[in-house]
Amino acid sequence: MACVVTAASRAVQAQARSVAASLDLEFISVVDDLDSGVALVIDTDRSWLQRLQGPRLGPVFVDFSSADMLYRRKSGHNEPLGRAMGVKGNKRPRVFDATAGLGRDAFVLADLGCFVALSEQSIPLSYLLDQARDLALLSANDKVSEAANRMKVLWGDSRQRVVEGFDVIYIDPMFPERAKTAAVKKDLATVQALHTDSTVVNDPGDLLMWALAQPVERIVMKRPVKAPALGSAKPSHSIRGKTVRFDVFVKPKRSGA
Ligand SMILES: C[S@@+](CC[C@H](N)C(=O)[O-])C[C@H]1O[C@@H](n2cnc3c(N)ncnc32)[C@H](O)[C@@H]1O
Known part of the structure; x- marks a missing residue:
């Protein structure tokens, strides 16, 4: 199994067992001897993912109030992402x-x-996303709580x-990335490591x-900046950032619409 559930401390063992049961994942009280897959570690407030394969890397949190996220908000790094979606004026x-x-x-x-x-x-990722959204709703930072209010997590x-009621589908597939930071x-x-599971x-x-067949106006696909476009469909245009590129597929308006 690619993911098991464990408790960060004795105090949350019962809670961790109940999360494991609700997610239909195996609960393991001690993960020290496991050497593959990932553990979803349940803690009193924010839970996290721990890769089990050596070398054991640090915990991975989903935290919309983290310093990283606040940096991304302020730095303007994201302007190409917004432009690709069609954010403009109002x-x-x-x-x-x-x-x-x-x-x-x-x-x-x-x-x-x-x-x-x-x-x-x-x-496990959906669980962490849901938890992070709920915690962000309680943030003292109004910008964070307002953004969380505009987010909804779906599992599957x-x-x-069938994607109805949306303007854009965004796809950021896994690609071998030349990550810059540790x-x-x-x-x-x-x-x-979560994706060694054959169900994923x-x-x-x-x-x-699939996205091109949905009733939306555009599809945006994130790609490494120098990679070829994916599939046979040709993007309408692309927006380049420093390391990634957003291929934008604008759907022709249906006649009479
Ligand atoms: C590179 S990550 C996306 C990172 C994300 N854009 C971010 O900013 O954190 C790709 C994610 O897509 C998910 N994924 C891939 N195919 C999917 C599908 N058909 N349905 C739902 N999720 C999918 C994977 O499980 C993985 O978590």
Whole structure:
């Protein structure tokens, strides 16, 4: 199994057992001897992921009030992401994030004023996203709580959904990234370790085909800046950042619409 549940301390053992049962994951009281997969570690307030394979990397949190997230909000690094979605003037598209992951891009978009559905196939990640959203709603920082209010977490394979009531589908598939910082490497390695589970799918070409068939105005696909476009569909245009590129597929308006 790619993910087990454990408790951060004796005080939360009962809580951890109940989370494991509700997520249909195995509860293991001591994970020290495990050497593969990931543990969802339940703590009194914020839980986290711990990669079990050696070398053991540090904990991975989903925290929309973290210093990293506040930096991303302020630094303007995200301008290409917003532009790719069609954020302009007063326009705030409703975004279906089909690959929510650690929810970082989704939070940035919610902070820009977009309503964002965070769809994630991994159940431990969905649990952490939900918890992070609930904690962000209580944040003393109004900007963080207002953004959290515009976020909704959905669990499951996005391709099983018909996406109605949204303007944009956003896809950020797993790609071998030349991560710059140790923190990013740790987070990606941990999310990737969740994907050794055979129930988890990662076929970005398939996701793109599904997205193109949905009733939305545009699809945005994140790619490494120099990578070729995915699949046979040609992007309408691309927006380049320093390390990533957003391929934008604008759907032709239906006649009579
Ligand atoms: C690279 S991560 C996304 C990172 C995210 N943009 C962020 O800012 O944290 C890709 C995520 O997409 C999820 N994913 C891949 N295919 C999916 C699908 N068909 N349905 C739902 N989630 C999917 C994976 O489980 C993984 O967590």
